[in-house]
Amino acid sequence: MDFLVIQALTGLASASSLFLVASGLSLIFGVTRIVNFAHGSLFMLGAYIAWTLTDALGWADHAGPLGFWGGVLASALMVAALGALIEIVILRRIYHAPPLFPLLATFGLALMIEDLVRLIWGPEDLLGPRAPGLDGAVTILGQKLPSYDLALIALGPLVLGGLWLLLHRTHWGVLVRAATQDRAMVGALGVNQARLFTGVFALGTFLAALGGAVQIPREAVHHALDMQIIVEAFVIVVIGGLGNVAGAFLAAVLVAELNAFGILLFPRIGLVLLFLVMAVVLVLRPHGLLGRPESEPRAAVAPTVDPWRPTGPTGWAVGLALAGGLALLPLVADAYVLSVATEILIFALFAASLHLMMGVGGMVSFGHAAFFGLGAYGAALATLGWGAPMAVGLVTGPLLALAGAAVAGWLCVRLSGVYLAMLTLAFAQIVWSVVFQWQDVTGGDNGLLGMWPDRWASDPAVFFWLTLGLCGGAIALTRHIAFSPMGYALRACRDSVRRAEAIGLDRARAQWVGFVLAGGLAGLAGALFAYLKGSVFPDVLGIPVSVDALVMVLLGGLGSLTGPLVGAVAYKTLAIVVSSWTDHWPLILGALIVGLVIAAPDGLTGLAHRLAAAGRHGRRAGRS
Amino acid sequence: MSLEIRALSAWHGRARILHDLTVSVAAGEAVALLGRNGAGKTTTLSAIMGLIPHVRGTALFNGVPILGLPPHRVARLGLGYVPEDRRVFSDLTVDENLAVGRQPPRPGVPAWTPERLLTLFPNLAALRRRRGGQMSGGEQQMLTIARTLMGNPSLVLLDEPSEGLAPRIVDQMIQALRAMKADGVGLLLSEQNLIVARHLCDRALVIEKGHLVHHGPLADLDSNPAIRDATLAP
Numbered sequence: 001m002d003f004l005v006i007q008a009l010t011g012l013a014s015a016s017s018l019f020l021v022a023s024g025l026s027l028i029f030g031v032t033r034i035v036n037f038a039h040g041s042l043f044m045l046g047a048y049i050a051w052t053l054t055d056a057l058g059w060a061d062h063a064g065p066l067g068f069w070g071g072v073l074a075s076a077l078m079v080a081a082l083g084a085l086i087e088i089v090i091l092r093r094i095y096h097a098p099p100l101f102p103l104l105a106t107f108g109l110a111l112m113i114e115d116l117v118r119l120i121w122g123p124e125d126l127l128g129p130r131a132p133g134l135d136g137a138v139t140i141l142g143q144k145l146p147s148y149d150l151a152l153i154a155l156g157p158l159v160l161g162g163l164w165l166l167l168h169r170t171h172w173g174v175l176v177r178a179a180t181q182d183r184a185m186v187g188a189l190g191v192n193q194a195r196l197f198t199g200v201f202a203l204g205t206f207l208a209a210l211g212g213a214v215q216i217p218r219e220a221v222h223h224a225l226d227m228q229i230i231v232e233a234f235v236i237v238v239i240g241g242l243g244n245v246a247g248a249f250l251a252a253v254l255v256a257e258l259n260a261f262g263i264l265l266f267p268r269i270g271l272v273l274l275f276l277v278m279a280v281v282l283v284l285r286p287h288g289l290l291g292r293p294e295s296e297p298r299a300a301v302a303p304t305v306d307p308w309r310p311t312g313p314t315g316w317a318v319g320l321a322l323a324g325g326l327a328l329l330p331l332v333a334d335a336y337v338l339s340v341a342t343e344i345l346i347f348a349l350f351a352a353s354l355h356l357m358m359g360v361g362g363m364v365s366f367g368h369a370a371f372f373g374l375g376a377y378g379a380a381l382a383t384l385g386w387g388a389p390m391a392v393g394l395v396t397g398p399l400l401a402l403a404g405a406a407v408a409g410w411l412c413v414r415l416s417g418v419y420l421a422m423l424t425l426a427f428a429q430i431v432w433s434v435v436f437q438w439q440d441v442t443g444g445d446n447g448l449l450g451m452w453p454d455r456w457a458s459d460p461a462v463f464f465w466l467t468l469g470l471c472g473g474a475i476a477l478t479r480h481i482a483f484s485p486m487g488y489a490l491r492a493c494r495d496s497v498r499r500a501e502a503i504g505l506d507r508a509r510a511q512w513v514g515f516v517l518a519g520g521l522a523g524l525a526g527a528l529f530a531y532l533k534g535s536v537f538p539d540v541l542g543i544p545v546s547v548d549a550l551v552m553v554l555l556g557g558l559g560s561l562t563g564p565l566v567g568a569v570a571y572k573t574l575a576i577v578v579s580s581w582t583d584h585w586p587l588i589l590g591a592l593i594v595g596l597v598i599a600a601p602d603g604l605t606g607l608a609h610r611l612a613a614a615g616r617h618g619r620r621a622g623r624s
Numbered sequence: 625m626s627l628e629i630r631a632l633s634a635w636h637g638r639a640r641i642l643h644d645l646t647v648s649v650a651a652g653e654a655v656a657l658l659g660r661n662g663a664g665k666t667t668t669l670s671a672i673m674g675l676i677p678h679v680r681g682t683a684l685f686n687g688v689p690i691l692g693l694p695p696h697r698v699a700r701l702g703l704g705y706v707p708e709d710r711r712v713f714s715d716l717t718v719d720e721n722l723a724v725g726r727q728p729p730r731p732g733v734p735a736w737t738p739e740r741l742l743t744l745f746p747n748l749a750a751l752r753r754r755r756g757g758q759m760s761g762g763e764q765q766m767l768t769i770a771r772t773l774m775g776n777p778s779l780v781l782l783d784e785p786s787e788g789l790a791p792r793i794v795d796q797m798i799q800a801l802r803a804m805k806a807d808g809v810g811l812l813l814s815e816q817n818l819i820v821a822r823h824l825c826d827r828a829l830v831i832e833k834g835h836l837v838h839h840g841p842l843a844d845l846d847s848n849p850a851i852r853d854a855t856l857a858p
Binding site for chain 2: 180184186189192
């Protein structure tokens with residue numbers, strides 16, 4: 001019993017730091033509608049800078065409590081200044097871009113910050129100083145609790161109270177709450193939105209960095225903190241209700257206590273528990289515990305200005321010529337180039353399947369790796385478990401992905417927008433932790449090794465042709481679906497749910513079918529990937545793979561059917577080329593992504609269209 | 625001259641909504657912008673406010689070019705905007721809604737305070753702590769006009785303020801708008817019918833499918849039933 005009380009108190013102490021991060025994320029989303037993927041990176045930066053000030057520069061040793069807390073505060077302020085700079089230099093330019101582009105930009109920033117942190121502070125874990133004056137422990141019910149934890153427990157409600165006063169008792173706070181509801185109207189009333197956004201972004205990053213800085217006496221600082229914290233912060237914000245600070249506090253306590261007790265009760269499925277709770281909350285309350293439905297449903301995907309046209313004879317000719325040209329590749333390329341080309345083809349299908357869900361279906365997924373990974377494991381289990389030939393594995397993989405997508409989709413189509421995206425992320429994390437922890441079947445972290453293609457396909461050229469045929473066919477199928485009655489229904493639901501339902505479309509069913517099909521196609525890509533690599537690890541289900549897919553689709557351009565293919569080829573080629581030059585490819589890739597988002601908010605295909613239009617215009621002007 | 629617009633065109637995506645409109649409102653004048661549903665009234669007003677990205681033409685407000693300025697700059701020049709769907713901040717109280725609209729006083733224009741506004745809109749006086757989302761449509765309409773007045777505008781663009789309101793509420797609103805006009809605030813009022821315009825406006829502009837089809841004294845519309853019936857809802 002006494003032990004449980006201490007466990008609950010420790011949970012509350014962790015909740016404070018989580019609340020700081022999540023409230024910042026929630027405020028930023030509420031006003032600017034930006035899902036800030038770099039928020040975890042700013043948390044991490046806060047921790048590193050606080051470590052440098054208090055430990056490496058010795059403020060905590062020389063100046064005692066004043067030095068420690070001064071260092072924590074100074075770190076948060078420095079990161080807040082960086083946040084303001086990021087908003088002014090990068091994000092301000094892309095507020096009018098489709099809603100997901102800022103997300104892509106913040107993802108690029110996250111890549112850059114992670115790499116910079118590694119450059120500056122090195123890859124080792126750093127142990128923070130103890131907080132002077134709070135380095136002892138208090139005895140509660142015969143159990144010891146660090147005094148610092150007590151201070152943190154007090155910090156959470158203090159910050160909540162401070163934020164409440166700021167938002168309800170100051171003019172600035174009233175403007176922030178007004179902008180959370182209708183930022184365009186706030187502008188039409190004479191409020192400078194740009195300045196308001198900069199302020200909110202700086203405040204949000206201040207809270208994130210403070211959350212990171214206060215953690216240094218409790219946890220080692222390392223460069224994987226960013227992804228660890230961003231997932232938890234997303235979960236908290238979604239459970240609490242987007243844009244709702246009090247909801248974020250409730251959810252932070254819930255999540256921290258789940259972490260604290262989940263480890264005791266179900267040591268092996270702690271993470272699963274977290275995401276299960278989130279799934280349950282979202283199904284029962286689709287807008288989170290304290291969130292309210294948006295007054296106006298906002299389409300997650302901007303409607304395309306140019307209507308898509310079915311592939312005409314020229315299109316088919318170009319497609320077939322391209323496939324024919326690719327089929328000649330094994331005549332000139334060596335085994336390495338062929339394996340790279342095969343991988344690009346697989347990722348083109350993976351991106352096309354996500355585009356079917358996002359671009360055609362309007363359902364944004366942050367967890368598409370779930371289906372890719374299920375496909376890989378479905379194939380691996382058939383090959384290694386049953387000794388089945390590859391042809392069977394190429395069926396069982398997609399089937400397992402289809403089954404997973406059927407379950408996930410059934411839950412997901414009840415939601416929309418960012419909430420739906422978060423639920424897909426939760427599903428992917430659940431599948432990941434099941435695979436990670438079910439060692440008897442999946443091999444856990446050791447993965448499943450030695451699943452090579454059957455002998456007839458073991459030659460790289462033959463496997464390339466097989467992949468070309470399957471992926472090419474599947475990509476053609478996604479195009480076909482977009483112009484089938486089901487595709488029209490999906491696009492109608494994407495552009496206006498109300499109008500689609502008013503003309504008698506069964507929205508939930510159409511979206512569910514689209515979701516399942518997209519999952520199955522991702523599964524096919526995953527199965528091929530497993531045979532290409534000869535092994536499967538839980539990484540294939542991880543967040544980085546989901547993000548890769550998202551980046552490929554957005555990079556290519558969401559508003560075009562060719563976009564995901566262009567995006568996949570560009571992104572994969574870039575990643576392979578840049579990482580062969582330098583170890584710092586995340587930094588370069590991140591900078592390229594940020595630059596591209598600013599230069600071409602409609603993706604590579606949009607950029608190409610605009611350049612072509614400008615070219616035509618120029619020629620016409622030249623003639624006249 | 626307060627507002628002078630020449631050859632205003634506007635596009636939504638590729639669709640051209642407005643075709644070379646010319647609109648002028650003198651200082652303190654009330655002008656009606658009339659037309660059927662879909663004629664382009666809302667687009668005209670939002671284009672003036674800078675809420676539509678793709679526009680062409682010139683617009684001078686007290687001699688300052690405003691086309692292409694961000695909405696907050698236009699508003700700070702003293703051009704108020706009351707949108708068609710009211711867009712009251714539903715989570716904010718009446719007082720907080722008014723606070724969002726607050727701008728510094730402007731020389732030559734009467735300065736509004738919440739207290740003065742509440743004498744103009746007595747209904748709101750008892751509701752100052754009520755949230756915007758818990759008010760009736762009529763109360764919201766009063767609030768959205770009051771909120772715009774907090775910016776001390778010299779000219780207010782009103783987009784179909786009588787839409788969906790009970791006749792009794794419309795009468796109250798007309799009283800308030802008359803008082804505003806008497807204070808020297810200019811009005812550009814878009815409506816589908818003549819009910820409100822008759823009480824306030826001296827001149828009328830009639831648009832159809834984005835083209836200006838008639839302009840002149842309001843009385844002309846009664847003597848020219850062909851235009852009136854062709855362009856206005858009955």
